Amino acid sequence: MKLYYLLLLMCFPSLASAEENLATINVDTVWVATAAALVFLMQAGFALLESGCTRSKNAVNVVMKNYMDVCLGTLIFWCVGYGIMFGSNPTGLFGTDQFFLVSSDPWDYTVVLFQMLFAATAATIASGAMAERTRFHGYLIGAVLIIGLIYPVVGSWIWNAEGWLAKQGFIDFAGSTVVHSTGAWVALAGIIIVGARTGRFDADGKPREIPGHNLNLVALGGFILWFGWFGFNGGSTLAADANIGLINLNTQLAAGAGAVGAMLMSRFMGQALLLTVIVNGSLAGLVAITAGCATMTPPFAIITGLIGGAIATSGAKLLLTLRLDDVVGAIPVHGFAGAWGTIAAGMFLDGDLFNKDVIFVQIVGVIICFIWAFLMTMLVYKLVSNFFGLRADTIHEQRGLDVTEHAEIGYPEFGNANPYDQSTLNAIKQ
Amino acid sequence: MQSNNNIHKYFRDESTIRRAIFSATEKFLSLENRYRALIIFEKKHISRVPFDAQDYMTDLCQSPALKEKRSEMLQLLAKFLNTHIDQLPADPELELARYKTKNPELMTTSNADHSTRACVLVIQNIFSSLNADEQFKAKGKVLNSVNKSDMASMAKSSIQSWLTGGNKLKMDHTELNDRQLLINLLYTAVCEFRGPVLADQMLNKVVTHSIRANPNLDLSIRELL
Numbered sequence: 001m002k003l004y005y006l007l008l009l010m011c012f013p014s015l016a017s018a019e020e021n022l023a024t025i026n027v028d029t030v031w032v033a034t035a036a037a038l039v040f041l042m043q044a045g046f047a048l049l050e051s052g053c054t055r056s057k058n059a060v061n062v063v064m065k066n067y068m069d070v071c072l073g074t075l076i077f078w079c080v081g082y083g084i085m086f087g088s089n090p091t092g093l094f095g096t097d098q099f100f101l102v103s104s105d106p107w108d109y110t111v112v113l114f115q116m117l118f119a120a121t122a123a124t125i126a127s128g129a130m131a132e133r134t135r136f137h138g139y140l141i142g143a144v145l146i147i148g149l150i151y152p153v154v155g156s157w158i159w160n161a162e163g164w165l166a167k168q169g170f171i172d173f174a175g176s177t178v179v180h181s182t183g184a185w186v187a188l189a190g191i192i193i194v195g196a197r198t199g200r201f202d203a204d205g206k207p208r209e210i211p212g213h214n215l216n217l218v219a220l221g222g223f224i225l226w227f228g229w230f231g232f233n234g235g236s237t238l239a240a241d242a243n244i245g246l247i248n249l250n251t252q253l254a255a256g257a258g259a260v261g262a263m264l265m266s267r268f269m270g271q272a273l274l275l276t277v278i279v280n281g282s283l284a285g286l287v288a289i290t291a292g293c294a295t296m297t298p299p300f301a302i303i304t305g306l307i308g309g310a311i312a313t314s315g316a317k318l319l320l321t322l323r324l325d326d327v328v329g330a331i332p333v334h335g336f337a338g339a340w341g342t343i344a345a346g347m348f349l350d351g352d353l354f355n356k357d358v359i360f361v362q363i364v365g366v367i368i369c370f371i372w373a374f375l376m377t378m379l380v381y382k383l384v385s386n387f388f389g390l391r392a393d394t395i396h397e398q399r400g401l402d403v404t405e406h407a408e409i410g411y412p413e414f415g416n417a418n419p420y421d422q423s424t425l426n427a428i429k430q
Numbered sequence: 431m432q433s434n435n436n437i438h439k440y441f442r443d444e445s446t447i448r449r450a451i452f453s454a455t456e457k458f459l460s461l462e463n464r465y466r467a468l469i470i471f472e473k474k475h476i477s478r479v480p481f482d483a484q485d486y487m488t489d490l491c492q493s494p495a496l497k498e499k500r501s502e503m504l505q506l507l508a509k510f511l512n513t514h515i516d517q518l519p520a521d522p523e524l525e526l527a528r529y530k531t532k533n534p535e536l537m538t539t540s541n542a543d544h545s546t547r548a549c550v551l552v553i554q555n556i557f558s559s560l561n562a563d564e565q566f567k568a569k570g571k572v573l574n575s576v577n578k579s580d581m582a583s584m585a586k587s588s589i590q591s592w593l594t595g596g597n598k599l600k601m602d603h604t605e606l607n608d609r610q611l612l613i614n615l616l617y618t619a620v621c622e623f624r625g626p627v628l629a630d631q632m633l634n635k636v637v638t639h640s641i642r643a644n645p646n647l648d649l650s651i652r653e654l655l
Contacts (some may be wrong), residue, residue, distance in 0.1 A: 055630070199621030199629060208625035395614040397626075398633070399655060 027240045029110045035235020036110075039117040041125060042228030043070050049221025049271050050128035051410075053212035053276065057400025058132045062189050065127040065136065069143055073120030076147045081119050084152035085160060092164035094156045115155075121232075122151045126181030128328035130190045132210075133197045133397055136194045136405040138390035145380045154182050154369050161276050169358065169361035171349065173247075174236035176291035176341040177366055184335025185275060187326065189377035194391050196325035207320045210327075213411075222279035226255055229286045233293045245295055250293040251286060254305025258285015258337075261309025269317065277313055280329045284312030284337035291338075292345030292403040300348035308337040308345070339366045355417045365425050438483040438504070440511045441558055444551065447481050448526075449518040450510035455490075456498050457506070465529040476547050480554075482508050491556070529621065547607040548640070548650035550642050555636040556616050560623075568619040569593045575615050581608050606653065613654050 047066040051059045080099055088093025091271070092233050096106075101112055123143045130139065157163040158170055158178050172178055201207055212218060221272045233251045262281020266273055286306025315332030319325075326332070346362035347354055384390050396404040403409060440447070451471055455464045467490055475486050483504060491500040513609065575592040576586060581620055583604040589612065604612075620629040637655065641648050 055626075057630075197626060198618055198624040199624075202625070203622070208627070347485055394618045395610065398614050398617045 008175065013086070017422075020103045024239075025107060027105070028238065029106060031240035031244075032110050032114050032235055032238055035231035036114040036117050037125040038228045038231020039114070039121065039235065040227050040228075042121060042232065043067075045224030045226075045228055046121075046124050046128065047221070048217045048224065049279070050131060050328050052214040052217030052221060052270060054131045054149075054214040055127065055210065055400070056411045057402055057409075059213060059402065060408050061401035061405050062131050063141040064406060065131075065139055065143075066124050068121045068140055069124040069127060070117075070202075072140065072144055073123050073147045074116050074422065076144055076249050077116040077119040077152070078112065080148045081152040082115060084149070085115065085155035086111070087156075087160075089156055089162035091158045092157070092162055092167065094153050103416035111238065114238075118175060119147050119151055122175075122179045122183040122186075123147050125180065125330050126190050128189040129326045129330040130194055133392050134190070134194050134402065135389050135396075136401070138384045138388045140382055141388055142190070142377075142384050142390070146377065150186065150373055150376045150380070151178075151182055154178055154373060157369075158365065164396055165361075165365050165368070168361045168365075170361050171217035171295060171345045171358070172291045172342055172365070173345070174233045174290045176287060176289075176338040176345070177369050180238075180287045180290060180334040181338035181342070182369060183283065183333045184333075184338060185373035185378045186372050187330045188335060189374050190381055191324055191326055191331075193378065193381040193385055196323065197327075198397050200325045201323050205323050207323075213277070215332060218276055218279055222282060225283060226286065229290075231254070233290055237294070246298075247293045250289055250296065250298060253298055254285040254289030254293070254299045255282045255306065257305030258282045258288065258309035258312070259300045261285065261306040261311075262313045263309075264306075264415050265310040270316065276329070277316075278332050280312055280316070281309035284308040284333045287334050287337045288341030291342045292348060295345060296348040296350055298347045300344070300350075304341055304344040304348065308340055311340050312337045331425075339370070342366050438508060439480040439482045439485065441554065442511060443554075443643055444476055445521045445523070446518070447476075447511070448505060448514055448523065449521050450513070450514075451486075452508035452522045453510045453519055454503060458503055462529075465522075465526055469530070473543075474494070477549075480550050481511075483511060487549065510566075544647055544650040545606060545609060545653065546604065548644075548647045549604075549612065549654055551640050551644060551647065551650060552613055552636055552654060553616065555640055556613075556620070556632070559636065560620070560630050564620075564623050567623065568616055569623075571619045572612065572615045576612075579611065581611070610654055 015279065043066055047063045050066065051061045054062050079103065082101060083097060083099035084095045087098040089095045089320065101108065123146050126146070127139065155178050157165040158172050160166060174426045197210065199208060199263070200210065230253055231250050234248045235244055235358070259278050259282040261283065262277050263273055265281075266277055271277070285305030285308045288304045288311075291306065292429075293301065312329065312332040315336040316326070318333060324331075343359065343362045346359040349355065349358055352358060381390060392401060432442050435453055442450070444601070448471065451467055451503060452464055456469050471486060474489055475481060478485075487504045491497050491503065491527055496503075502592065557568075560568060573590065576589050576593070579586070581589075582603060582605070585608050588603055589608075617629055617633055620632055624632070631655070637651060640651050644651075
């Protein structure tokens with residue numbers, strides 16, 4: 001049977017080529033669909049990390065926001081996001097077709113699946129930063145607009161082949177800017193509009209620590225995110241090729257270096273070595289390497305991660321100086337480290353190191369994306385705040401958003417002096 | 431120096447006051463009348479912070495025979511209120527409950543009464559957790575917010591008079607929402623003074639302590655939070 005098959009291929013070489021193409025597409029599809037599942041798992045990582053960083057009375061609310069980010073992100077991105085991001089893009093500014101994708105080839109479906117999980121990741125970055133004082137419905141309305149408009153427009157500039165930044169040669173392999181920085185600038189606008197948690201800063205502007213309720217969840221969330229990142233970066237090849245080895249090696253190296261960078265910066269700043277800082281350091285390393293993981297050699301990946309971790313640690317301090325309350329440190333990790341990583345992708349481009357023109361394009365891209373995402377989100381959240389309400393009342397902060405937004409308690413057995421029964425919970429919610 | 435307004439006004443918890451009254455009246459009243467004296471306290475004075483011993487004696491000593499002993503009883507009550515809690519006899523709470531069960535006509539406390547009592551108790555306990563400077567600042571913050579709120583005018587004026595002068599805290603005209611608002615304003619003030627972590631801990635302690643001291647107010651206290 002095998003001999004017959006070989007003879008057939010020798011007689012018809014074009015048939016062999018078609019077979020190879022089909023096999024390649026099949027393997028690529030399997031890899032990208034698997035990578036999509038890994039990216040999906042990152043949502044669990046975000047949920048655990050963010051929930052662990054908040055007080056127990058808000059734990060359910062944070063997880064709910066993460067959960068709904070995936071659900072809404074999936075639907076909104078399929079409806080409009082994918083079209084804006086990857087549709088025909090004659091102006092270079094946004095896509096104009098492929099909305100509500102119902103009929104396409106299997107490969108397109110695979111890409112839609114992969115990309116919709118990226119969109120959910122971008123949206124969920126803000127949930128942690130704005131935790132413990134943001135109303136659920138207001139947050140969701142904002143998330144819909146971010147996933148349906150703000151994020152895909154940035155994507156269309158950079159990842160759509162006809163995008164204006166793509167044409168300039170902007171390098172962002174897996175989304176340091178497209179996904180992470182965009183999510184962080186959204187978060188920055190969010191925390192400015194929603195304000196700090198009550199009592200976060202004293203009358204002199206000195207920050208007060210509000211420790212999270214479960215550091216084990218933070219660490220577990222960090223591990224899961226790290227694991228998912230192999231799909232995030234490795235899957236962005238959109239092909240099951242040999243580059244995945246280098247990409248995931250760089251990813252691993254940068255994550256480790258990021259934690260070391262955070263540790264060194266903590267010591268330099270005279271701070272204790274906090275678990276949250278170290279976990280955020282490794283995540284900052286991962287964010288930083290995301291742009292250039294396919295285009296730099298391992299030593300530069302280490303440098304990128306190391307500096308990313310250090311930037312995230314010092315960036316968190318900067319935010320506190322500016323009286324900005326970012327509960328989980330999302331902005332320094334995803335925004336500052338993402339911006340650095342995007343510039344580093346230009347600086348450490350393999351075979352063309354420190355090319356000024358490349359670096360200039362990277363810097364311009366980072367700045368333009370910041371302006372777009374930050375200003376648009378300020379507008380969106382301002383409108384949401386005025387028309388639907390974004391900031392939770394102080395009485396909701398006192399009771400905890402688990403009770404006031406969801407009539408549920410995450411930890412009814414422990415340390416809660418108010419063990420409400422269901423009727424009381426419903427009465428409070430009303 | 432203490433002003434005249436503050437003489438015979440005491441920030442004490444419900445149990446301590448009950449024990450002091452029960453001790454102070456021993457020499458003058460029969461056991462049944464001592465229980466009735468405690469019921470007068472529970473019905474009219476328990477929700478007033480601080481406890482005004484002089485006012486209480488006026489309510490208690492209505493008969494001509496008792497009016498003559500009023501001054502002596504007041505002095506004795508003041509003495510017991512200033513006595514360390516460990517030196518007072520046990521809280522007659524259980525005996526009083528039995529007496530009330532046998533004489534239900536003496537007890538006509540409504541849910542609203544429970545709620546106002548609970549509110550006063552929680553506020554009293556929050557205030558006792560603050561230092562003098564924080565108490566002063568907290569009152570200022572609450573007053574500012576109450577002035578701006580859409581609370582009914584009678585409720586507003588009774589809270590304002592408590593905040594601005596030495597008057598007793600009366601919550602008789604307040605709605606549940608007003609009482610919840612008041613607790614929240616104090617919580618917010620504590621958040622600003624000490625930070626949210628300590629504010630949460632303080633509120634939990636206050637609630638636990640209040641419920642432990644007054645198990646019958648359990649639901650009313652929870653309802654306020």
